[in-house]
Amino acid sequence: MTVREATMLRMANCRRINQALVGVLAAALLSTPLTASADPEPQDPDYTPVTFDLPAPSGRYDLGTTELHLVDQDRADSTAPSGKRELMVSVWYPAAGIGGNGPVAKYMPPKTAAYVGRQWSEAFWLPGTVLDFANTDTHAQVGVPVRSGKHPVVLFSPGYPFSRFLNTQQAEDLASRGYIVVTMDHTGETPVQFPDGRFVPGHNPDEPPTAELIHDVVDTRTADARFVLNQLEQVDAGRNPDAEQRELPRGLRNGLDLRRTGMFGYSLGGYTAANTMLQDRRVQAGANLDGTLSDSKDDKLVGEVARKGLKRPFLLFGSDTSQRLDPKAPYYDASWAAFWKSQQGWKLNLQLKGSEHFAFCDFRFVFDQLFHHVYGEDELIPIAVGKLVGKGDEGQAVTAQRDYLAAFFDQFLRGRPQSLLRKESGKFPAVGFVR
Numbered sequence: 001m002t003v004r005e006a007t008m009l010r011m012a013n014c015r016r017i018n019q020a021l022v023g024v025l026a027a028a029l030l031s032t033p034l035t036a037s038a039d040p041e042p043q044d045p046d047y048t049p050v051t052f053d054l055p056a057p058s059g060r061y062d063l064g065t066t067e068l069h070l071v072d073q074d075r076a077d078s079t080a081p082s083g084k085r086e087l088m089v090s091v092w093y094p095a096a097g098i099g100g101n102g103p104v105a106k107y108m109p110p111k112t113a114a115y116v117g118r119q120w121s122e123a124f125w126l127p128g129t130v131l132d133f134a135n136t137d138t139h140a141q142v143g144v145p146v147r148s149g150k151h152p153v154v155l156f157s158p159g160y161p162f163s164r165f166l167n168t169q170q171a172e173d174l175a176s177r178g179y180i181v182v183t184m185d186h187t188g189e190t191p192v193q194f195p196d197g198r199f200v201p202g203h204n205p206d207e208p209p210t211a212e213l214i215h216d217v218v219d220t221r222t223a224d225a226r227f228v229l230n231q232l233e234q235v236d237a238g239r240n241p242d243a244e245q246r247e248l249p250r251g252l253r254n255g256l257d258l259r260r261t262g263m264f265g266y267s268l269g270g271y272t273a274a275n276t277m278l279q280d281r282r283v284q285a286g287a288n289l290d291g292t293l294s295d296s297k298d299d300k301l302v303g304e305v306a307r308k309g310l311k312r313p314f315l316l317f318g319s320d321t322s323q324r325l326d327p328k329a330p331y332y333d334a335s336w337a338a339f340w341k342s343q344q345g346w347k348l349n350l351q352l353k354g355s356e357h358f359a360f361c362d363f364r365f366v367f368d369q370l371f372h373h374v375y376g377e378d379e380l381i382p383i384a385v386g387k388l389v390g391k392g393d394e395g396q397a398v399t400a401q402r403d404y405l406a407a408f409f410d411q412f413l414r415g416r417p418q419s420l421l422r423k424e425s426g427k428f429p430a431v432g433f434v435r
Contacts, residue, residue: 049132050373059176061094063140069243072227090183092175096145107136108165111199146251152260152413156183159267161203173402211296221272260413267291278305285412287315289360294335306335309342313412316349349434355390400428
């Protein structure tokens with residue numbers, strides 16, 4: 001193939017991407033209609049794999065990370081070797097100082113990376129090897145000691161049916177500001193790789209999930225979150241809940257301040273965060289990044305937490321194309337309107353103007369880097385990226401999410417009042433306060 005022929009092929013593919021994006025986005029709010037095998041094979045040697053640059057954390061602390069394999073003896077799961085519910089979580093934390101004591105953590109373990117990479121490569125007509133999440137570096141080192149002192153704890157639940165790693169930049173940023181962030185996979189729904197190499201793929205329905213399925217998934221996720229809190233209490237008590245009894249980072253036991261626990265989630269993870277707060281008072285403050293609080297937006301099956309509200313602080317942070325409160329407005333969401341009316345605790349509804357749903361996960365920067373890697377400086381790339389994640393400056397969008405999320409948890413877990421939460425800020429003109 002000549003250089004000209006290769007260039008024309010890539011231009012044609014980019015136009016096909018642009019045409020396909022509307023269909024991809026339509027199903028993205030609760031599900032992704034993509035298919036993938038657990039161990040994809042390379043399809044096209046002409047494309048070189050691309051690793052990604054994660055935005056640098058904005059806090060002052062170095063980062064450490066570790067993972068835990070947790071087994072819930074109180075919940076049966078016939079598909080697991082143990083016969084019990086098994087989970088994998090990542091713990092991101094402020095480190096006591098890097099100093100080359102541990103390897104740099106990769107973005108995803110190999111089998112999860114291959115599975116997720118194949119999904120999105122197929123969506124964009126690219127070879128399965130072009131998305132190299134397995135060799136992408138994070139900013140954290142594995143297993144290094146935890147910075148001394150007590151640190152507030154924040155749980156994270158991902159979108160449906162996304163991996164826990166697809167919001168790594170937000171977890172890293174909070175950890176760099178002094179939080180211990182625990183990100184959860186929900187086995188059987190989100191893809192997960194276990195320490196013995198066993199891989200469990202996630203849901204990949206050809207059609208969007210039913211309301212009944214979403215209801216069951218949120219119940220399962222909520223039970224997962226409460227179980228993870230129980231296991232963190234075990235760590236705080238000096239025990240090691242890891243199924244393989246792998247060594248915990250030095251200082252983790254003494255670093256958890258579970259009296260100051262928050263939770264946030266992206267998409268269905270935001271619904272999970274709210275529902276967990278409804279059932280478990282250990283979570284003192286929560287945030288929802290662009291997730292409906294309903295089992296079905298079409299049927300307006302508003303969730304219990306939206307009908308009842310909460311008595312503790314909760315932040316709503318939505319995109320430009322969803323979760324509006326006014327019934328006459330485009331993208332009206334009855335669940336957000338119901339929650340806004342019933343919420344008894346502190347509340348704030350933010351809108352990231354010009355954004356799409358994927359703007360609230362790592363795809364905000366991954367898609368741009370991917371398309372530029374494959375297609376160079378093609379003029380259609382900004383259009384394609386805009387349809388996926390929205391318009392506007394990428395750095396501003398990432399910084400705004402980080403600063404508002406940190407301000408929220410600083411105010412309600414650390415007791416530090418934040419002016420950023422009182423009125424719209426000139427620093428972030430793309431963030432509006434929705435009344």
